[in-house]
Amino acid sequence: MTMNRRPLVWFAVCFVLGSSAAAGLGWRGTLYTAGAALLLTIAAILSRHGSRGLAIICLLGFCAAAGERLWADSRNVTELQELLAVAESDGPRAAYAVRISGTIISAVEVDGDRAQFRLEASSVQAAGDEPLAVRSERLMVQLRLAAQPEQEIAAAWQRGDQVRIDGELSLPAMATNSGGFDYRRYLRSQGIHWLLKSKGAAALAVEASAAEAFSAAAVYGRVDAARAWLGARLDYLYPAEQAGYMKGLVLGIREDLDPEQFNQFARLGLTHILAISGLHVGVFMYALTSLLKMLRQPRERILLILMAAVPFYVLLTGASPSVLRAGLMAMLGLAAARMGKLKDGLHLISAAAVVLLLFNPYLLNDVSFQLSFIVTLGLILGVPPLRRAMPKWRRGGWLLDLAAVTVVAQLVSFPVTIYYFNQFNLLSLLANFVLVPFISMIVMPAGAAALVLSVVWPWGAKRIADLSVLANDGSFAIIRWLADQSMFRQVWGTPPLWWVVVWLLLTGAVFRVLEGYRAGAMEISGTREQSEQEIETAPIDEHKQYGNWKQKEGKAFPVSEKRRTYRPFFIYLAVSILLLVYAYMPDAFDRRAAVSFLDVGQGDAALIRTASGKHILVDGGGAISFRKPGEEWRDRSDPFEVGSKVLVPLLRDRGVHRIDLMILSHMDTDHIKGLIAVIEEMPVRQIWWNGTLRPSEDSSRLMKAALRADIPMYAPLAGESRSLDKETHLEVLWPVERKPGIPVMKDQNEHSLVVAIQLYNSRFLFTGDISVKTESAIVRATRERNLAPQQPVDMMKIAHHGSRHSTGSEWLAYWRPAGAVASAGAANTYGHPHPDVLGRLREASVAVWRTDTGGEAKFRVNRLGIWTLQK
Numbered sequence: 001m002t003m004n005r006r007p008l009v010w011f012a013v014c015f016v017l018g019s020s021a022a023a024g025l026g027w028r029g030t031l032y033t034a035g036a037a038l039l040l041t042i043a044a045i046l047s048r049h050g051s052r053g054l055a056i057i058c059l060l061g062f063c064a065a066a067g068e069r070l071w072a073d074s075r076n077v078t079e080l081q082e083l084l085a086v087a088e089s090d091g092p093r094a095a096y097a098v099r100i101s102g103t104i105i106s107a108v109e110v111d112g113d114r115a116q117f118r119l120e121a122s123s124v125q126a127a128g129d130e131p132l133a134v135r136s137e138r139l140m141v142q143l144r145l146a147a148q149p150e151q152e153i154a155a156a157w158q159r160g161d162q163v164r165i166d167g168e169l170s171l172p173a174m175a176t177n178s179g180g181f182d183y184r185r186y187l188r189s190q191g192i193h194w195l196l197k198s199k200g201a202a203a204l205a206v207e208a209s210a211a212e213a214f215s216a217a218a219v220y221g222r223v224d225a226a227r228a229w230l231g232a233r234l235d236y237l238y239p240a241e242q243a244g245y246m247k248g249l250v251l252g253i254r255e256d257l258d259p260e261q262f263n264q265f266a267r268l269g270l271t272h273i274l275a276i277s278g279l280h281v282g283v284f285m286y287a288l289t290s291l292l293k294m295l296r297q298p299r300e301r302i303l304l305i306l307m308a309a310v311p312f313y314v315l316l317t318g319a320s321p322s323v324l325r326a327g328l329m330a331m332l333g334l335a336a337a338r339m340g341k342l343k344d345g346l347h348l349i350s351a352a353a354v355v356l357l358l359f360n361p362y363l364l365n366d367v368s369f370q371l372s373f374i375v376t377l378g379l380i381l382g383v384p385p386l387r388r389a390m391p392k393w394r395r396g397g398w399l400l401d402l403a404a405v406t407v408v409a410q411l412v413s414f415p416v417t418i419y420y421f422n423q424f425n426l427l428s429l430l431a432n433f434v435l436v437p438f439i440s441m442i443v444m445p446a447g448a449a450a451l452v453l454s455v456v457w458p459w460g461a462k463r464i465a466d467l468s469v470l471a472n473d474g475s476f477a478i479i480r481w482l483a484d485q486s487m488f489r490q491v492w493g494t495p496p497l498w499w500v501v502v503w504l505l506l507t508g509a510v511f512r513v514l515e516g517y518r519a520g521a522m523e524i525s526g527t528r529e530q531s532e533q534e535i536e537t538a539p540i541d542e543h544k545q546y547g548n549w550k551q552k553e554g555k556a557f558p559v560s561e562k563r564r565t566y567r568p569f570f571i572y573l574a575v576s577i578l579l580l581v582y583a584y585m586p587d588a589f590d591r592r593a594a595v596s597f598l599d600v601g602q603g604d605a606a607l608i609r610t611a612s613g614k615h616i617l618v619d620g621g622g623a624i625s626f627r628k629p630g631e632e633w634r635d636r637s638d639p640f641e642v643g644s645k646v647l648v649p650l651l652r653d654r655g656v657h658r659i660d661l662m663i664l665s666h667m668d669t670d671h672i673k674g675l676i677a678v679i680e681e682m683p684v685r686q687i688w689w690n691g692t693l694r695p696s697e698d699s700s701r702l703m704k705a706a707l708r709a710d711i712p713m714y715a716p717l718a719g720e721s722r723s724l725d726k727e728t729h730l731e732v733l734w735p736v737e738r739k740p741g742i743p744v745m746k747d748q749n750e751h752s753l754v755v756a757i758q759l760y761n762s763r764f765l766f767t768g769d770i771s772v773k774t775e776s777a778i779v780r781a782t783r784e785r786n787l788a789p790q791q792p793v794d795m796m797k798i799a800h801h802g803s804r805h806s807t808g809s810e811w812l813a814y815w816r817p818a819g820a821v822a823s824a825g826a827a828n829t830y831g832h833p834h835p836d837v838l839g840r841l842r843e844a845s846v847a848v849w850r851t852d853t854g855g856e857a858k859f860r861v862n863r864l865g866i867w868t869l870q871k
Contacts, residue, residue, distance in 0.1 A: 007054050012350030014058040018065030019357055019364050022073070024497075030066045037062045061354075069361045078193040079134045080124060087171050091853075093827045095168040097127040100139065100196060101207070105217050107224045108157045109255060112636035115143040115154035115201075118192065119163070120217075126169075138192045140172070141165065143204060148633040150201035158225065160218035162208040167198030176599040176855030179494060179653035180646065189362045223315050227251055230316075233454050234447070237465035242472050245274075249439070250447045252276035252317040259638040261476070264483040269410075269417065269428035270435065276317040277372055278326035279440050284313050285330060287445060303338045307331060321356075321369035325376070328352040345380040349373065367420050371413060378412030378507070379405060385514035406433045415503040418492035418583065422652035426488040435475055443471050491682065493655020495583045503579055506572055513568045586655060587613065593727065593759040593861040595795070598650065599851040600642050602801065602825030602832070603670035606766065607651070608757065611861075612725040614660040616757070618766050620647055622673020622698065643677030651682065658683040660724065662711075663755060664702075665768030666748035667694035672702050679705040690753045691715030691738045692745045716753070718781060729758045734770070734778050749800065750774045756793065761865025763791070765815060767799040772808035775799070779814045792816040794867055795859060797823065798841075798848075802833020812844045819847040826852045 244256035454461035600621025752768025799806035
């Protein structure tokens with residue numbers, strides 16, 4: 001029976017499917033899926049693909065995993081239910097003054113002027129109320145440091161400390177853009193429901209330092225201290241520009257890794273090198289085994305030492321999901337080898353999956369957990385058949401081994417990569433083939449050896465580190481050059497989940513065909529002698545077939561089993577091409593236009609998709625910095641920036657391969673800063689702007705980025721128009737004139753580029769930051785010069801984020817908009833949109849959408865010219 005050959009594997013598959021069903025479908029969907037699983041169980045028993053006992057156990061595993069996840073979801077709620085009800089009624093930005101006592105349960109991350117850690121509260125006291133005792137309420141604490149000396153104070157806090165904090169309690173932010181990052185959902189998967197914000201290190205008082213010496217938090221605190229000490233040794237051994245990289249490579253400490261360097265690794269699909277996983281565990285076990293063999297230790301003792309050392313290594317490197325998987329598989333394999341019952345890797349990975357999900361069902365939501373298991377499973381199933389189908393070289397066979405591993409890893413990780421990260425580099429295969437073995441077999445062991453040796457022989461450790469510094473310089477140069485080849489970077493919109501599943505199943509089917517091809521070739525070889533004897537004693541028949549051979553013109557030829565075996569490859573290839581085309585251009589036949597006013601905080605950004613699939617980006621948001629001279633210590637290693645953290649990920653999520661037209665209304669930071677990252681990360685064909693410069697760093701950076709990218713820039717005037725396709729027409733309404741050259745203007749608002757864009761029969765008006773005075777001038781100009789026929793607009797962007805001095809009555813009476821969008825930041829200090837503006841819109845019977853309260857406002861335009869709101 002097929003299932004009986006690998007009972008643990010089938011049980012693990014059913015267990016994972018049960019947990020997945022409960023995670024994605026809820027109670028009702030899980031019941032339906034359980035019914036389908038019951039029918040499949042009956043079918044497996046009746047068709048004799050598995051024994052009755054195994055089929056029932058697999059069904060029970062499915063139900064147990066689903067029940068565990070549903071039970072975990074039902075318990076994953078806050079204990080502060082009364083406060084939650086108040087917060088939900090007051091709005092997502094509501095905050096409440098509290099005093100909270102509890103225990104720090106994570107490493108304290110100090111970055112610039114922020115200290116962040118997780119806290120398990122034992123007491124919560126709201127202002128004016130009695131303290132409320134809680135059992136296991138977890139919080140994310142974000143402490144804003146007031147002065148540079150507070151960095152050292154915060155760095156001294158450690159996991160296990162019992163503390164008291166005064167601050168403001170609020171709900172984590174939800175995704176306000178379609179496809180955006182949902183911080184609330186992310187924290188909920190870790191059992192965290194509240195965000196505690198406070199200012200100044202004085203707001204936190206340490207009541208007891210690791211009082212419970214043997215508590216989990218205290219033990220982890222000692223591990224954190226050991227990691228920090230080892231990280232300091234690497235800081236001594238390596239120059240500043242490489243120390244953060246080596247910490248990530250050897251110890252899994254990624255906080256000090258240069259963000260730009262990480263981006264270069266990410267562009268080439270090399271970030272797995274910096275995530276401690278099976279590769280690192282394997283190198284660790286190989287080095288330790290070699291050392292023990294040199295000391296002439298027997299096999300049994302080596303296995304026992306490895307079993308004791310692997311958990312320590314897992315803890316020391318951060319215990320991420322990927323290293324947990326690798327460490328658990330290693331432990332199970334060592335235990336099985338010690339008992340003489342070691343089976344194939346499928347049993348190890350199956351057992352590891354079940355154990356980890358039993359320990360924490362929310363690991364299934366973790367991207368590194370998914371990638372680790374999918375890639376490992378792919379390597380186990382795919383590398384052997386692919387390698388056997390490849391040529392056999394007497395010399396250099398290791399190159400083919402490496403090629404097989406690289407190709408299989410790329411195939412199975414590809415769908416997950418584009419699903420979560422929306423990009424793929426065609427040079428990734430080459431980069432992984434060349435750099436992964438070099439870094440894992442030379443740089444990483446050298447760094448680990450230097451780290452260990454630095455404890456007893458600092459001079460020798462420094463010499464080894466110096467050699468690896470040269471190796472790093474070479475690998476960084478290669479990575480930098482490959483990452484800069486923008487023509488090979490591809491953007492993939494987020495595909496549906498079924499697409500990912502189909503791709504993985506198709507890849508598994510290809511591996512099965514390769515295995516079948518190898519078995520068929522062996523069968524042909526095995527029957528060769530028998531078939532030749534049959535032909536020798538048989539009468540001559542020109543086209544008669546004997547066994548696996550046929551005779552033609554007195555000569556024997558093998559029957560073309562290979563041709564029949566290769567036929568599925570052409571089918572799979574055709575299906576793969578169709579899947580790739582669909583994932584790369586999912587809306588190729590969609591002739592609807594779309595306009596999205598994105599939530600970028602206190603700023604403007606609108607993405608337009610035309611009927612022919614072209615993209616227009618109007619402004620790009622950007623946070624204004626109020627940093628004073630001498631406060632450079634507040635700078636964070638990877639600061640939040642709207643362009644790289646919000647805008648570019650949203651464009652990739654929606655499959656925007658290039659920007660056909662970028663419109664800069666004016667050069668204020670809150671309109672252009674986010675566009676710098678867009679220009680650096682994806683192709684832009686043309687830029688429209690107002691023809692002026694602003695004396696600011698952001699304006700200068702934007703112009704330099706556009707010049708480096710060789711993007712044509714054009715400054716249109718009122719009356720000019722352009723058609724991107726037959727259904728998309730742009731008409732410029734302001735400015736009407738411009739000074740010679742490129743003037744530098746600090747006040748940019750009244751020089752905003754005002755553009756009307758018509759999609760089919762619907763008109764959208766983009767107004768920049770003009771005031772009532774400029775609005776009147778535009779109305780006069782359009783009437784006098786007949787620049788735009790007086791007809792209503794369907795949707796208007798409210799000028800200057802809803803400033804009191806914009807969107808006047810004359811402006812509304814002239815354009816008669818059916819709807820308007822206010823692009824403003826939540827709880828902004830400017831009071832945008834102003835109540836007076838909202839009152840004028842209400843008097844004019846204009847429907848209003850606000851990004852500060854409703855998030856992204858998205859509209860579709862159909863062929864009849866009717867726009868519809870789509871959340």
